[in-house]
Amino acid sequence: MTAAALTARRAGSLSGRVRAPGDKSISHRALILGALATGVTEVEGLLEGEDVKRTAAAMASFGAGVERLGPSETGGGRWRVEGRGGFAEPVDVVDCGNAGTGVRLIMGAAAGFDLAVTFTGDNSLRGRPMNRVLKPLGEMGATWIARSNGRLPLTLKGGNLKPLAYRLPEPSAQVKSAVLLAGLSAAGGAEVIEPEPTRDHTERMLRAFGAQVDVTEEGSGRRIVLAGGQKLTGTRVRVPGDPSSAAFPLVAALITPGSEVTVEGVLLNALRIGLLDTLGEMGADLAVTNVRDEGGETVADVTARYSQLEGVEVPPERAPAMIDEYPILAVAAAFAKGRTVMRGIGELRVKESDRIALMVEGLKSCGVEVEDGPDFMIVTGAAAVRGGARVTTHGDHRIAMSHLVLGLAAEQPVTVDEPGMIATSFPGFVALMRGLGGDIAEEQPAAA
Numbered sequence: 153m154t155a156a157a158l159t160a161r162r163a164g165s166l167s168g169r170v171r172a173p174g175d176k177s178i179s180h181r182a183l184i185l186g187a188l189a190t191g192v193t194e195v196e197g198l199l200e201g202e203d204v205k206r207t208a209a210a211m212a213s214f215g216a217g218v219e220r221l222g223p224s225e226t227g228g229g230r231w232r233v234e235g236r237g238g239f240a241e242p243v244d245v246v247d248c249g250n251a252g253t254g255v256r257l258i259m260g261a262a263a264g265f266d267l268a269v270t271f272t273g274d275n276s277l278r279g280r281p282m283n284r285v286l287k288p289l290g291e292m293g294a295t296w297i298a299r300s301n302g303r304l305p306l307t308l309k310g311g312n313l314k315p316l317a318y319r320l321p322e323p324s325a326q327v328k329s330a331v332l333l334a335g336l337s338a339a340g341g342a343e344v345i346e347p348e349p350t351r352d353h354t355e356r357m358l359r360a361f362g363a364q365v366d367v368t369e370e371g372s373g374r375r376i377v378l379a380g381g382q383k384l385t386g387t388r389v390r391v392p393g394d395p396s397s398a399a400f401p402l403v404a405a406l407i408t409p410g411s412e413v414t415v416e417g418v419l420l421n422a423l424r425i426g427l428l429d430t431l432g433e434m435g436a437d438l439a440v441t442n443v444r445d446e447g448g449e450t451v452a453d454v455t456a457r458y459s460q461l462e463g464v465e466v467p468p469e470r471a472p473a474m475i476d477e478y479p480i481l482a483v484a485a486a487f488a489k490g491r492t493v494m495r496g497i498g499e500l501r502v503k504e505s506d507r508i509a510l511m512v513e514g515l516k517s518c519g520v521e522v523e524d525g526p527d528f529m530i531v532t533g534a535a536a537v538r539g540g541a542r543v544t545t546h547g548d549h550r551i552a553m554s555h556l557v558l559g560l561a562a563e564q565p566v567t568v569d570e571p572g573m574i575a576t577s578f579p580g581f582v583a584l585m586r587g588l589g590g591d592i593a594e595e596q597p598a599a600a
């Protein structure tokens with residue numbers, strides 16, 4: 153996806169009330185479970201980002217009826233999925249675009265059926281590790297042919313799976329979900345042991361679709377047991393606002409003097425709010441109001457006011473609850489007094505890009521002191537951040553949004569290349585930030 157490079161520049165304070173786009177994790181799952189279920193699922197507030205649209209197209213290719221009914225009052229779309237109680241074989245390659253969540257969850261779901269399915273994705277996704285999903289699926293009896301190191305494109309053949317009890321080697325909700333979705337069709341089900349709890353949307357949503365999922369605490373982790381051969385029944389899903397997207401306007405307000413921004417309807421699932429906890433520890437003026445239950449998840453309005461932040465040491469065990477938020481935390485840390493130490497974040501190196509490497513490169517080019525190692529990043533903040541750089545995002549949406557937010561508060565403008573990729577998770581980002589008073593514009597060509 154290409155689009156003109158964007159430049160963010162400082163232009164006074166930010167203020168207003170906005171709604172975060174629908175949660176990406178929940179949107180993918182609503183479409184996939186809707187397609188696996190029997191009957192109709194109506195999804196309210198589906199995130200209409202590129203990643204989720206790929207999953208919608210994939211579900212149609214597996215035989216589900218997938219239709220956009222119209223816009224949702226709370227943003228995003230109203231979608232109808234008519235599930236056929238299982239997957240049929242797609243006649244073409246399933247292209248998941250940029251979406252790691254999409255491809256890994258769909259591989260798990262597809263492995264439950266006697267089908268041969270070829271998966272691919274964009275440049276970034278074709279470089280990401282799929283072995284973490286193929287390993288447990290293989291132990292259940294699925295087979296595949298893939299590029300070296302289990303990279304996409306790959307063809308997966310499933311069906312007639314054996315039950316599996318799998319201990320996650322890395323804290324990954326995507327791997328957990330893939331095993332559970334495969335186990336749904338396996339006669340003996342599946343069990344996942346996670347040493348550190350990861351986002352639990354799959355477990356919650358399986359229950360909403362009528363499945364029995366038993367979760368027990370085990371030390372600091374969890375054991376999740378799904379009996380096999382369970383049938384899902386279509387239901388209604390209301391998608392809450394994505395805390396990972398809300399993070400961008402909230403941090404922008406925290407680092408831009410005089411700002412006050414409220415993001416409404418933000419998902420506050422305990423396994424997703426590590427960033428809010430960390431910002432609170434940094435001294436952020438955050439207020440959580442209007443806390444309510446929406447479709448089995450806690451949501452609330454979150455207000456951020458400009459704050460003089462202080463560096464902190466982020467507890468490594470918090471990483472799964474804020475894994476996608478480290479890039480924007482690093483931006484907040486650049487404006488904080490002292491050092492912010494982020495350890496136990498090696499997983500960031502295998503996201504849409506190597507997010508540690510790109511944040512280090514981007515922040516350094518903006519004059520920020522930052523150091524890194526295999527699984528850590530340390531940012532030393534300052535009252536003023538220079539900016540004045542053109543940042544390479546390698547097509548990573550969160551790297552692009554993080555540096556644009558930095559540019560809104562830095563002394564000199566910051567330009568990001570490939571901003572088109574922002575649409576994978578936050579299609580209205582630029583308009584939303586402009587609505588709050590942010591100055592984000594297409595890069596002006598250099599004078600000849």
Ligand code: S3P
Nearest residue numbers: 177253323324325326327475476
């Ligand atoms: C997701 C899990 C996380 C996260 C991703 C969404 C999910 O990935 O980074 O954006 O919806 O399950 P991992 O499971 O690989 O940590």
